[in-house]
Amino acid sequence: MGLGGISIWQLLIVLLIVVMIFGTKRLKDIGQDLGGAVKGFKKAMGDAEKDADEPRQLGKPDAEFPDSGAAKRESERSGNA
Numbered sequence: 001m002g003l004g005g006i007s008i009w010q011l012l013i014v015l016l017i018v019v020m021i022f023g024t025k026r027l028k029d030i031g032q033d034l035g036g037a038v039k040g041f042k043k044a045m046g047d048a049e050k051d052a053d054e055p056r057q058l059g060k061p062d063a064e065f066p067d068s069g070a071a072k073r074e075s076e077r078s079g080n081a
Helices: 008-022 024-053 069-080
Strands: none
Touching: 008 024
């Protein structure tokens, strides 16, 4: 008995049919894509855990943007009024 009542011969026959349908090159590409996706997922999970460990500073913006022309004009209007 193999996995869940499936014998090794049945697994080999299914593997042979899959190789005949897709070909070895396509299976290799699928394996590489799947491996890259798993690697990227693990990296993202590690980055998320690292970010969760660092305390956030309240009141500090995530990014600083230069004042646009419209924002400068608006601040000048409110300052002169």
